[in-house]
Amino acid sequence: MSVSVDPDGAEISAIHELVDFRGVRVLEVGCGDGRVTWRYAETAVSVLALDVNEQKIFQAVEQTPEGLRSKVTFIVADVNHVDIPQDFFDVAVLSHSL
Amino acid sequence: MDALSRIHSSLRASGVLLDLHPQPENSRLEIWQGNRISPLGEIDQQQEIQEIEYAESRLAELEERGLYATDSQRFFDLLEHHPSVESWLQRWAEEGWQFAVDDEVLKSARELLQAGGGDLVIREPIRATRLNRRRETAPDNWSPN
Numbered sequence: 001m002s003v004s005v006d007p008d009g010a011e012i013s014a015i016h017e018l019v020d021f022r023g024v025r026v027l028e029v030g031c032g033d034g035r036v037t038w039r040y041a042e043t044a045v046s047v048l049a050l051d052v053n054e055q056k057i058f059q060a061v062e063q064t065p066e067g068l069r070s071k072v073t074f075i076v077a078d079v080n081h082v083d084i085p086q087d088f089f090d091v092a093v094l095s096h097s098l
Numbered sequence: 099m100d101a102l103s104r105i106h107s108s109l110r111a112s113g114v115l116l117d118l119h120p121q122p123e124n125s126r127l128e129i130w131q132g133n134r135i136s137p138l139g140e141i142d143q144q145q146e147i148q149e150i151e152y153a154e155s156r157l158a159e160l161e162e163r164g165l166y167a168t169d170s171q172r173f174f175d176l177l178e179h180h181p182s183v184e185s186w187l188q189r190w191a192e193e194g195w196q197f198a199v200d201d202e203v204l205k206s207a208r209e210l211l212q213a214g215g216g217d218l219v220i221r222e223p224i225r226a227t228r229l230n231r232r233r234e235t236a237p238d239n240w241s242p243n
Contacts (some may be wrong), residue, residue: 001183002181003178003179003180003181003185003189004178004179005176005178005179006176006177006178007177007179008177008179009177010175011118011174011176013172013174014118014172014174014224014226015118015226017115017118017172017221018116018169018170018172018226018227018228019114019228020173027105027108029101029105036118043217053119058106071144075165079101079104079105080100080101080104084104084108086107086108087107087108087109087110087111088108088109088110089108089109089110089113090109090110090112090113090114091113091114091115091116092105092109092113092114092115092116093116093118094105094115094116094117094118094119095118096105096118096119096120097119
């Protein structure tokens, strides 16, 4: 048996109860290995996902489903030290990184 | 400028911030064997709790200054299943998370899993908050620190 996080779907339910991701541009800060990203990316227009952990970003890129590769961009970056567009995103996600 | 302020300026006027973070309390360790759940105790996460409390105060400060407004919240337990004590300890060490757990709790967990199989489950209380972006920019006299 491998490690399983949120097998009962409590997290994904809460996310989709709070935000409608259909047709939106998303900035995710602290995306880690993309575990949360995959839970909303399918319906978003685009996702820019940042994390300072290079290994986690590598895992996220490796595990990106083929159908999401054109809309999800993972970058090793600190939100405080990277150029991000101003007045651009519809939704920002802080996943366990407040 | 800190992260929350940078995120604020990156959002459109109608933008939304979705924040997911643990509640400032210890996670709990359980053993699940079929329909039976054995609660074994709490994991001491005092350092993380202090960091969460500080971050929450920063977010509250930005709300008071009118940059964000809480719209709605959800509370839930995030469950993390592991096949063994070692699997859990290894993952948390790799993540760099600071925590302590009583040796007796670890001993009980190992004995239960060895005797009856099942999962070691970490139960972490989470708060998910939707905040609406307010105001175009921070006021001129506002400092994030």
